Amino acid sequence: MQPSVAIILVNWNSFEVTNDCIISLKGIHYAEHTIVVVDNGSVDGSGKQLKQLHPEIVLIESAANQGFTGGNNLGFAYSLEKGFHYSMMLNNDTFVEPDFLNHLVDYMQANPTVGVVQPRIHFNHDRTILWNGGSYHNKWLGFLYTRGFNQKPSQSYLHFKAVDWVTGCAFFTRNSILQTTGLLAQNMFIYSEDVDLSFRIKAMGYMLMYHPDSVIYHIAGMSNKSKTKGKEGFVNPIVHYLNQRNRIWILKKYTPWYYAPTVILSNIFYISGIIGYFAARRRFTKLKAVGRAVWDGLTGSIINDPIA
Numbered sequence: 001m002q003p004s005v006a007i008i009l010v011n012w013n014s015f016e017v018t019n020d021c022i023i024s025l026k027g028i029h030y031a032e033h034t035i036v037v038v039d040n041g042s043v044d045g046s047g048k049q050l051k052q053l054h055p056e057i058v059l060i061e062s063a064a065n066q067g068f069t070g071g072n073n074l075g076f077a078y079s080l081e082k083g084f085h086y087s088m089m090l091n092n093d094t095f096v097e098p099d100f101l102n103h104l105v106d107y108m109q110a111n112p113t114v115g116v117v118q119p120r121i122h123f124n125h126d127r128t129i130l131w132n133g134g135s136y137h138n139k140w141l142g143f144l145y146t147r148g149f150n151q152k153p154s155q156s157y158l159h160f161k162a163v164d165w166v167t168g169c170a171f172f173t174r175n176s177i178l179q180t181t182g183l184l185a186q187n188m189f190i191y192s193e194d195v196d197l198s199f200r201i202k203a204m205g206y207m208l209m210y211h212p213d214s215v216i217y218h219i220a221g222m223s224n225k226s227k228t229k230g231k232e233g234f235v236n237p238i239v240h241y242l243n244q245r246n247r248i249w250i251l252k253k254y255t256p257w258y259y260a261p262t263v264i265l266s267n268i269f270y271i272s273g274i275i276g277y278f279a280a281r282r283r284f285t286k287l288k289a290v291g292r293a294v295w296d297g298l299t300g301s302i303i304n305d306p307i308a
């Protein structure tokens with residue numbers, strides 16, 4: 001028998017987007033998979049609509065929006081409870097190649113020292129260019145970054161590569177590992193939660209890998225941008241708050257003392273630049289959001305709850 005896979009999609013008031021993703025997943029070649037849709041406190045009835053249209057999916061309904069972390073954790077918990085071999089966080093604004101899951105499962109089955117694997121991720125609006133060709137961590141500066149963004153894939157992106165972390169857009173892992181590490185940090189809500197889980201898995205001695213033959217396409221930006229520009233721009237101030245607060249939490253948790261001087265200095269310059277930009281553009285709500293993020297980042301921390 002093939003190993004079983006739970007593919008977790010988080011839906012929040014986005015019927016059309018999630019529906020398109022489910023339709024894409026229905027075309028995959030790998031048989032032993034279950035689509036788990038977590039309706040994250042939607043108020044538009046989209047969760048029930050999806051279940052009516054696709055009765056084969058598993059629908060988990062949350063009364064409130066628990067964020068990307070809480071929504072995916074509900075899916076992970078279901079996957080663990082039902083004894084699936086693998087779980088995959090997959091953004092609901094993605095489309096997949098029919099063989100994408102075969103590649104991921106086959107690779108994990110053949111490489112027991114690999115804990116997480118991600119596909120090659122292209123933009124959906126132009127499927128010839130990359131959105132994510134691997135994610136990395138500059139330890140000296142404390143910056144997390146991806147390679148290949150907005151580029152046509154050169155030969156280097158057509159080979160297997162070890163990476164430092166795996167994006168939550170398409171995060172494929174073993175349930176046996178999640179039993180030990182625990183799930184996503186619920187209090188992060190969204191942003192950098194994938195980094196935290198990646199680092200925890202890596203600390204167990206597992207490799208994190210980029211798979212060039214498994215390909216998906218990402219719309220990108222669905223959760224953090226408005227369609228219309230307001231006086232504060234397109235991006236909601238809460239996005240800047242969560243981004244910066246969680247970045248600081250990651251730095252506090254994972255920066256060894258011998259990297260601390262350069263990491264602190266580089267991030268002082270970085271955050272000062274953001275504050276200066278918002279002040280110059282008179283985006284005072286975002287300015288306050290970043291200031292609060294710095295305070296909450298320095299005074300709070302990531303909470304990793306063990307699996308009960």
